[in-house]
Amino acid sequence: MTDLVGRLLRTPQGAIGCTLILLLAVACVAGPWIAPKDPEAIDFLGRFRPIGAENWLGADQLGRDVFSRLLVGARSTVPMALAATLLGTVVGAVVGTTSAHLGGRLDEAIMRTIDAVMAVPGLLLALLLVGTLGNGSGNAVIAIAVAFAPGMARVTRSVALAVRNQEYVKAAVARGEGGAWIVFREMLPNVMAPVVIEATIRVAFAVMLFATLSFLGLGAQPPSPEWGLMVAEARQYVHQAPWVLIAPSLAIALTAIAFNLVGDGLRDALNPRHER
Amino acid sequence: MSFGWLLGRSASIVYTILVVSILVFGITQVLPADAAVTLLGENATPEALAAVRTRLGLDDPYWLQYLHWIGRVVVGDFGTSMRTGQPVGPEMFAALGRSLILAVSAILLMLVVAVPLGMAAALNQGRFADTATSLVSFVGIAFPEFVTATLLALVFADTLQWLPATGWVAPGESAGGFLSHLALPALTASVVLVAHVVRMVRSETLDVLHSDYIRAARLKGVPEGRVLVGHALRNALLPVVTIVALDVGYLLGGIIVIEEIFAIPGIGRQLMVAITARDLPSIQAGALIMAATYALTNTLADMAYTVLDKRIRYD
Numbered sequence: 126m127t128d129l130v131g132r133l134l135r136t137p138q139g140a141i142g143c144t145l146i147l148l149l150a151v152a153c154v155a156g157p158w159i160a161p162k163d164p165e166a167i168d169f170l171g172r173f174r175p176i177g178a179e180n181w182l183g184a185d186q187l188g189r190d191v192f193s194r195l196l197v198g199a200r201s202t203v204p205m206a207l208a209a210t211l212l213g214t215v216v217g218a219v220v221g222t223t224s225a226h227l228g229g230r231l232d233e234a235i236m237r238t239i240d241a242v243m244a245v246p247g248l249l250l251a252l253l254l255v256g257t258l259g260n261g262s263g264n265a266v267i268a269i270a271v272a273f274a275p276g277m278a279r280v281t282r283s284v285a286l287a288v289r290n291q292e293y294v295k296a297a298v299a300r301g302e303g304g305a306w307i308v309f310r311e312m313l314p315n316v317m318a319p320v321v322i323e324a325t326i327r328v329a330f331a332v333m334l335f336a337t338l339s340f341l342g343l344g345a346q347p348p349s350p351e352w353g354l355m356v357a358e359a360r361q362y363v364h365q366a367p368w369v370l371i372a373p374s375l376a377i378a379l380t381a382i383a384f385n386l387v388g389d390g391l392r393d394a395l396n397p398r399h400e401r
Numbered sequence: 402m403s404f405g406w407l408l409g410r411s412a413s414i415v416y417t418i419l420v421v422s423i424l425v426f427g428i429t430q431v432l433p434a435d436a437a438v439t440l441l442g443e444n445a446t447p448e449a450l451a452a453v454r455t456r457l458g459l460d461d462p463y464w465l466q467y468l469h470w471i472g473r474v475v476v477g478d479f480g481t482s483m484r485t486g487q488p489v490g491p492e493m494f495a496a497l498g499r500s501l502i503l504a505v506s507a508i509l510l511m512l513v514v515a516v517p518l519g520m521a522a523a524l525n526q527g528r529f530a531d532t533a534t535s536l537v538s539f540v541g542i543a544f545p546e547f548v549t550a551t552l553l554a555l556v557f558a559d560t561l562q563w564l565p566a567t568g569w570v571a572p573g574e575s576a577g578g579f580l581s582h583l584a585l586p587a588l589t590a591s592v593v594l595v596a597h598v599v600r601m602v603r604s605e606t607l608d609v610l611h612s613d614y615i616r617a618a619r620l621k622g623v624p625e626g627r628v629l630v631g632h633a634l635r636n637a638l639l640p641v642v643t644i645v646a647l648d649v650g651y652l653l654g655g656i657i658v659i660e661e662i663f664a665i666p667g668i669g670r671q672l673m674v675a676i677t678a679r680d681l682p683s684i685q686a687g688a689l690i691m692a693a694t695y696a697l698t699n700t701l702a703d704m705a706y707t708v709l710d711k712r713i714r715y716d
Contacts, residue, residue: 237413241420244692246654249672253428253688256676333545337658340547341673356551363555370555374548381543 132394139390145383152199160193164350176368183368185359191372198350198373203380205266205344206331212270213331214324217277222312224278225285226304236282239275247272251334255343262351265344269334273327280323284316291315318395326388329381336377352377410703414696421692422474422685426467429684474689480682484675489686493668497690499569500660500667504652506583507590508645515595516641519602520634526607534599541596546655550589550662557585567664586663590655594648601644605637639709646702650695 133139151159167187174184183191224235242250247269254268288294289312297311336353338344345351347358352373359370445453454460458469473480479490522534544552558566564585570578609615610633618628657669664670668687675683 237416238420240413241417241696242424244417244650244695245421245424245688246650246657246691246695248654248657249688249691252657252672252676253425253684256679256684257428329543333543337545337547341658341661353547356548360551363551363559367555370551374544374552377545377548378540378543381545382540385539385543 136390136393138386142386156196160196162190162193164193164197185369186362194350201351209266209269210328210331213273217274218281221278221281222285225282242275260343262345265338284319288315322391329384417696425688479686484678484680489682496668496671506587510591511594515598519599522603523606538596538599546658569665609633609637646699649698
């Protein structure tokens with residue numbers, strides 16, 4: 126494990142990505158304490174104050190400090206994306222591994238159905254679900270998780286098919302272990318590596334998707350400093366204060382870039398052909 | 402492409418639509434909103450509500466409601482919009498047409514940009530052009546549509562005032578107006594596609610350039626331009642067809658946001674309006690049509706593949 130982290134940090138993508146994620150983690154954990162100002166403090170004299178010493182990233186339509194809002198907003202954005210990815214990955218990994226373990230016609234039927242579900246664009250599926258469950262961050266997380274699960278199931282299954290024919294799985298079958306034991310104890314731990322890479326890259330999509338839902342008014346609700354919501358609120362004041370819009374936009378993009386970089390780095394670090 | 406293969410693909414499209422219809426119906430039917438209340442308003446009398454429920458079959462068991470619905474969909478009747486009182490089908494298909502114009506423009510724009518860029522990166526492997534291209538594509542992938550759309554509108558519509566920020570002009574109405582209104586949405590939709598496909602074209606071109614037949618062509622003295630265009634490009638582009646087809650799903654999702662931001666009356670915007678208004682027939686029809694479009698596109702891509710690559714035959 127430490128070996129993997131070392132190899133990850135030796136790849137340039139991994140090093141940059143991990144640094145960015147570390148900064149994000151600090152913002153998520155300590156955001157409210159390190160923020161230079163109160164993110165909710167309204168200051169009408171400071172409306173649309175440009176970038177400067179007073180407000181490092183300017184102030185918004187209510188005179189609230191954009192930098193402080195970004196810092197505090199990290200925890201309404203990034204952990205949500207992580208939770209959604211985790212949930213979707215777990216569900217997808219269990220379904221995919223089970224399908225590979227069952228094999229034959231059942232596997233075929235499950236995979237055909239998953240292919241069919243994947244014909245619904247992820248964002249549309251998430252929109253339909255949030256429309257049903259109601260607006261809010263929690264429901265947006267569930268919706269994204271459901272939208273991710275079929276794709277993760279597909280990835281996991283393709284890995285699990287190879288694992289299924291390994292001796293230790295055959296040994297477990299020969300011992301007469303139950304299906305649940307074989308899926309959870311023998312197969313799942315051994316499909317995790319490629320699944321983790323895929324999941325890391327998906328966190329980037331989850332960040333984007335969650336921000337999109339909030340942007341459309343279906344995820345986080347005002348006055349939350351969620352980044353997608355900040356972009357939505359800043360749009361009508363873009364003439365007076367473009368920085369209010371640009372700052373959260375870049376925060377979303379940087380977060381997505383960070384997870385993409387780490388995913389890419391992990392792929393290099395885990396790829397045996399790139400062994401140095 | 403044998404008859405049997407076509408039959409199999411048709412069966413899988415039908416199965417896809419069946420699964421999606423159950424999924425969409427299942428999700429929308431548990432919507433907390435009561436369709437009768439949506440239709441008549443909060444102040445309707447219980448008798449009137451009961452009458453409407455009976456008329457719409459809302460008291461029937463779910464499976465019966467589903468069968469009624471899908472039975473009508475099969476003959477092309479998607480029901481009546483609860484918001485406008487108009488038939489849903491014609492409205493949705495007209496909207497789909499506008500969305501497809503947007504999607505096809507985005508794909509064309511992507512091909513024009515991504516193919517030369519990807520090839521150039523491959524030919525300059527490891528040099529500045531290559532690094533710059535992969536950097537740009539890395540950044541491009543990280544921008545969700547709503548961010549790209551707002552930033553592009555900020556630059557080209559609000560600041561420079563070169564292009565209109567919102568709206569749609571039919572191509573028959575005014576060609577100039579049509580193109581200028583299409584420019585920003587198509588550009589937005591193409592950004593992620595370009596970022597994705599550039600990487601694909603680059604790695605495919607690299608693979609092809611290291612193959613034996615390219616070396617053979619060079620050794621027998623074929624001019625470099627013909628090696629690249631005649632021999633390498635064609636084979637490097639093959640996998641791109643599949644990627645583009647798979648990206649259509651992503652594109653259709655992105656189009657929902659793009660149409661919402663640029664106020665384009667396409668299927669994505671119809672869906673957003675329907676979801677906000679809890680207009681069940683419109684939501685069901687829109688989602689079903691979108692999924693069917695995706696399934697069809699992928700089949701068409703597979704067919705195009707066999708035409709482009711004679712080595713592949715589906716039996």
